[in-house]
Amino acid sequence: MKTVAPRKDLLSFDDMSREEALAILDTAKPFKDLFTRSVKKVPTLRGKTVLNLFYEPSTRTRTSFEIAAKRLSADVTNFAVSTSSVVKGESILDTIDTLQAMQVDYMIVRHGASGVPEYIARHTKASVINAGDGYHAHPTQALLDAFTYREIFPDLQGKRIVVAGDILHSRVARSVFDLMHLLGVEVGTFGPATLIPPTIPDYVKVFTRFEEVLEFNPQVLYLLRLQLERQTANFFPSMREYHRVYGVTAERFRRIREMGMYIMHPGPVNRGVELVDDVMRYERSLINAQVENGIATRMAVLYHLTPEVKSRSGETEDHA
Amino acid sequence: MSTRIFQQARVVLPGNAEPESVMLRVRDGRIAEISPSLRPAEGEDVIDCRGHMLIPALCDAHVHLREPGQEDAETIESGTEAAIAGGFTRILAMPNTDPPVDTGGMVGFVQSMAKSRSRIPVSVAGCLTKGREGAKLAEIADMADQGAVMVTDCNHALQDAYVLRRALEYTRHFDMVVGVYPDTPALSAGGVMHEGTVSFRLGLPGIPAMAEEIGIERDLRVAAAVKGRMHIQNVSTAEGVASIRRWKARGVNVTAETTPHHLLFNHEDLRAYNTDFKMMPPLRTREDQEALLEGLCDGTLDMIATGHAPHTDFAKNLDFNHAPFGIIGLETALCALHDALVSPGKLSWSLLVERLALAPRKLLGLPGNAFEIGAPFEALLFDPEGKTRIDRDTLKSRSFNTPWLGETLRGAIQNVYLGDLTL
Amino acid sequence: MRETILYQGEAIEALLHKMARDLHASHGDKPLAFVGIRTRGVILADRLVEILSPLRGHMERGTLDISLYRDDLDNLAALPHIEGSDIPFEVEGATVILCDDVLFTGRTIRAAMNVLLDYGRPECIELAVLADRGHRELPIAATWCGARVETRREDYLRVHFTETDGRDDIAHYQREAP
Numbered sequence A: 001m002k003t004v005a006p007r008k009d010l011l012s013f014d015d016m017s018r019e020e021a022l023a024i025l026d027t028a029k030p031f032k033d034l035f036t037r038s039v040k041k042v043p044t045l046r047g048k049t050v051l052n053l054f055y056e057p058s059t060r061t062r063t064s065f066e067i068a069a070k071r072l073s074a075d076v077t078n079f080a081v082s083t084s085s086v087v088k089g090e091s092i093l094d095t096i097d098t099l100q101a102m103q104v105d106y107m108i109v110r111h112g113a114s115g116v117p118e119y120i121a122r123h124t125k126a127s128v129i130n131a132g133d134g135y136h137a138h139p140t141q142a143l144l145d146a147f148t149y150r151e152i153f154p155d156l157q158g159k160r161i162v163v164a165g166d167i168l169h170s171r172v173a174r175s176v177f178d179l180m181h182l183l184g185v186e187v188g189t190f191g192p193a194t195l196i197p198p199t200i201p202d203y204v205k206v207f208t209r210f211e212e213v214l215e216f217n218p219q220v221l222y223l224l225r226l227q228l229e230r231q232t233a234n235f236f237p238s239m240r241e242y243h244r245v246y247g248v249t250a251e252r253f254r255r256i257r258e259m260g261m262y263i264m265h266p267g268p269v270n271r272g273v274e275l276v277d278d279v280m281r282y283e284r285s286l287i288n289a290q291v292e293n294g295i296a297t298r299m300a301v302l303y304h305l306t307p308e309v310k311s312r313s314g315e316t317e318d319h320a
Numbered sequence B: 001m002s003t004r005i006f007q008q009a010r011v012v013l014p015g016n017a018e019p020e021s022v023m024l025r026v027r028d029g030r031i032a033e034i035s036p037s038l039r040p041a042e043g044e045d046v047i048d049c050r051g052h053m054l055i056p057a058l059c060d061a062h063v064h065l066r067e068p069g070q071e072d073a074e075t076i077e078s079g080t081e082a083a084i085a086g087g088f089t090r091i092l093a094m095p096n097t098d099p100p101v102d103t104g105g106m107v108g109f110v111q112s113m114a115k116s117r118s119r120i121p122v123s124v125a126g127c128l129t130k131g132r133e134g135a136k137l138a139e140i141a142d143m144a145d146q147g148a149v150m151v152t153d154c155n156h157a158l159q160d161a162y163v164l165r166r167a168l169e170y171t172r173h174f175d176m177v178v179g180v181y182p183d184t185p186a187l188s189a190g191g192v193m194h195e196g197t198v199s200f201r202l203g204l205p206g207i208p209a210m211a212e213e214i215g216i217e218r219d220l221r222v223a224a225a226v227k228g229r230m231h232i233q234n235v236s237t238a239e240g241v242a243s244i245r246r247w248k249a250r251g252v253n254v255t256a257e258t259t260p261h262h263l264l265f266n267h268e269d270l271r272a273y274n275t276d277f278k279m280m281p282p283l284r285t286r287e288d289q290e291a292l293l294e295g296l297c298d299g300t301l302d303m304i305a306t307g308h309a310p311h312t313d314f315a316k317n318l319d320f321n322h323a324p325f326g327i328i329g330l331e332t333a334l335c336a337l338h339d340a341l342v343s344p345g346k347l348s349w350s351l352l353v354e355r356l357a358l359a360p361r362k363l364l365g366l367p368g369n370a371f372e373i374g375a376p377f378e379a380l381l382f383d384p385e386g387k388t389r390i391d392r393d394t395l396k397s398r399s400f401n402t403p404w405l406g407e408t409l410r411g412a413i414q415n416v417y418l419g420d421l422t423l
Numbered sequence C: 001m002r003e004t005i006l007y008q009g010e011a012i013e014a015l016l017h018k019m020a021r022d023l024h025a026s027h028g029d030k031p032l033a034f035v036g037i038r039t040r041g042v043i044l045a046d047r048l049v050e051i052l053s054p055l056r057g058h059m060e061r062g063t064l065d066i067s068l069y070r071d072d073l074d075n076l077a078a079l080p081h082i083e084g085s086d087i088p089f090e091v092e093g094a095t096v097i098l099c100d101d102v103l104f105t106g107r108t109i110r111a112a113m114n115v116l117l118d119y120g121r122p123e124c125i126e127l128a129v130l131a132d133r134g135h136r137e138l139p140i141a142a143t144w145c146g147a148r149v150e151t152r153r154e155d156y157l158r159v160h161f162t163e164t165d166g167r168d169d170i171a172h173y174q175r176e177a178p
Helices: A018-033 A058-070 A094-102 A116-120 A141-152 A171-182 A210-216 A229-232 A239-246 A252-260 A278-280 A288-305 B076-085 B102-115 B142-144 B163-171 B197-202 B209-226 B238-249 B260-264 B286-298 B334-343 B349-363 C010-027 C040-056 C106-119
Strands: A049-054 A074-079 A107-110 A127-132 A161-165 A186-190 A203-207 A221-223 A262-265 B004-009 B020-027 B029-033 B044-047 B051-057 B058-065 B086-091 B122-126 B148-150 B177-182 B230-231 B254-258 B378-389 B410-416 C002-008 C035-036 C060-064 C095-103 C124-132 C145-150 C157-160 C169-174
Touching: A018 A171, A018 A288, A018 B148, A049 A058, A049 A094, A058 A074, A058 A127, A058 A288, A058 C060, A094 A116, A094 B260, A094 C002, A107 A116, A116 A127, A127 A141, A127 A288, A141 A262, A141 A288, A161 A171, A161 A210, A161 B044, A161 C157, A186 A210, A186 C060, A221 B102, A221 B177, A229 A239, A239 B029, A239 B286, A252 A278, B029 C010, B051 B349, B058 B076, B058 B334, B058 B349, B076 B086, B076 B102, B076 B286, B086 B349, B102 B122, B102 B142, B142 B163, B148 C060, B163 B209, B177 B349, B238 B254, B238 B286, B254 B349, B260 B286, B260 B334, B286 B349, B334 B378, C002 C010, C010 C040, C010 C124, C010 C145, C040 C060, C040 C095, C040 C124, C060 C106, C095 C106, C095 C157, C106 C124, C124 C157
Parallel strands: A049 A074, A049 A107, A107 A127, A161 A186, A161 A221, A186 A203, A221 A262, B004 B044, B004 B051, B058 B086, B086 B122, B122 B148, B148 B177, B177 B230, B230 B254, C035 C060, C035 C095, C095 C124, C124 C145
Antiparallel strands: B004 B020, B020 B029, B051 B378, B378 B410, C002 C169, C157 C169
16 A cells, blocks of 8 residues: 655645655545535544634635544634734743643644744644745645646646746745645746745746746646735835736736636635636636635645654554 | 963964964963963962963953843843853943933943942943934933943934934044944834845745945945944944945944854754844845955954843744844854864964954953953963853853754863953 | 465455355345445455356446544554545445455454445445454454455465456465464
8 A cells, every 4th residue: 555654744845745745635636525425524533633723814724624624523623812912921832832731633823924833833742734824835725726736737747837926925825836846837927026036946937027928828827815005015006007017907818718728816816906807707717626625635634644642653554 | 469370371472373382470460471481480370271272351342231121031140150151351231221221320320230240340332312212312421421332222223314423423522432233224124034035935024135235334424424433233244344344445433343143154044943043133145154254354344242132032932023133142152153263264363362352342442451461361261172062051141042052062161361360 | 474375366266256146146136336445355346246247237336445434543654545435326225245355353344334324325235255364353244255264363364366466366374483
């Protein structure tokens, strides 16, 4: 039987091999198949406790993890943390010590500051899944994107993707870059020069005009959500201009449709900014598929991780 | 009358690049004789220094003692004991305490506390502006009267070139140095590390090198125009070094410092979000690191200061974004520099002594302690083959926020001498 | 380990034919669904269907991956790779012949029945195994069994199929006497 070595945490793709990434993605497929059964639940994590530790509100991601964990029969708890607790003199470490005492097996961590999940992972025996930290990483988002991409193109080697928008402030962009590169996808990017710093990885091609994106002819155009407050910090002059120069306008959408390009977006979408409303009804928009695939992918990630609290004896017993 | 003879020590003498083996006679706290051989007289203490270096004791022009206000991180007593452990007999205490040292009264208060709690003399810096707010000059003459030797707002960079201009002008009558932290706050605001490939990868807000470069250039232009006495704290960038070199060549009365950690680390060392690598200015690139060493060797940078910045475990255990800037440095400076620069031959002993002992004393207006007849004897005995373990049990500082925690450095300080005393 | 080949080649064929005949006789024309447990249970199901197809016409086929239902996930050195189950027929009301190569503790069968029941409520489940080596830990018995083999708890009993192992046999491995 083919096996992959256990891993405690999923924080970023820094220490992941292509083989391991593919193993997780391959595992997500049978999980997705479960959703067609009358009972959508499997007993894999029965008796285990999964904790959602969201320092930043995100109903979508939290719910996706919650459903994933429940379909694996885990007990799920949402730990409400106020972002002001840091100010009040309670360090994250204090919180972790408290949670450690509650015998949690998996912690799903989202935090506005980069590095917090890594910090927590170093201080707990539980498996930590980074559900988004600062501008650093959002690995499960990238995995569900790759899973969605592979449903259409099973072999991603040599395929192309262009990630468009605010790269500077995007953990999604960093993780998508890393994972796609790991899987052999050629990666390009497109957006205002203020939001695509020269410090991005060398393997990312930077396009300055939309025509160049079309010439590159990616199978997938991945639009990032634009945080509306960037406008006030002078990263670009106005939403109108952003949409005209860097968004998917009606005219550009026609070209995209002609070329048969797929559209992805991590959600939630700013209509009229990143894309025109028509894109949402486009038959090659994968935006809904991404949301749906989030659950199976996160189940695969939960299955893939091994908390230190588990006692793995090390011997593989014949299970007959 | 007490006399001591230091036998067979390897000694860095003024004007000599390489240490040589000589004997020193110290009488009443001053160097009485230096000679290849000395006969001990009746009743003289003889200290056998075979295999060891005897060098002038160190002086640190940039130390945060945290008292009053943050005694959980450091006190005058613990901070000065850390200084002694690191081979320092003189330090300059920074004024960003709570309350800040921004009046003559506060300078006097710190001086008197230091007298009763410290085994070494402590020089005091006052604030440049009231409350370090960058708006109104603090009462500089009052502070000078109480013995302050520098005014600085520490890492609150002056936003306002007008205030800097007036400060540099006003201090000219008071034998007072204006210390500046060169920065352009509009460019560095919100940043927590050097802006570059590593900050992109870690997703951390960056502090661009140009924030410091513009700051240095601006401050130097103001200093050149008004002919004040300026000292630039914490230089971290290659372009900053180049600016200082250019303006010094034009005769600007400026000195500049860098730190051991900026010489020995760069932003690549920051990968694991370890807050013991979070400092202001941030660790820059390898190229900056090399330019700093070059500037240190050619004299563009006059001195090494540790910027000793104690923070409690609680503060440094916050996440990287929220943790405070700064690391402790008194107890690691000499061994770390010896280990990484002197031992492999990248920095000579004589230059290390100049930058870490003699130049800072000059900045503080103290008599020089180079090994010359009649000079005050402030020295340390160093075993280059010894080992210094940096950990919680050995550190004298109340705080442990150092990137060398858990490491063993080559070289060990055996004794520190202040006049007739062995500290 | 000492290897003893108990059955091989045509002897295996004979066991399979006997099982198929008995099964057919018992069920008559009733529609049957053969569900194999990965990996060698799937081969067993294939072989039985192949032998029965001239006699019975269409039979439903399915595959079970029990990895997610194992009760020993905490104790494994490495996580099993999940292939997934494939049940392309309506389980509700079906007569399911659950197939596995070796019956031992019964835990695999327990897990397989749980998987199956999560797809729906079959009319009945019967169990077909090529070899039963005893040492049950759960109250489970084979309905159809090719061979019963005396083993010690610490022995290994392996079924090999040409499709997966390049040979057809039942092999018994015993630790050498000290």
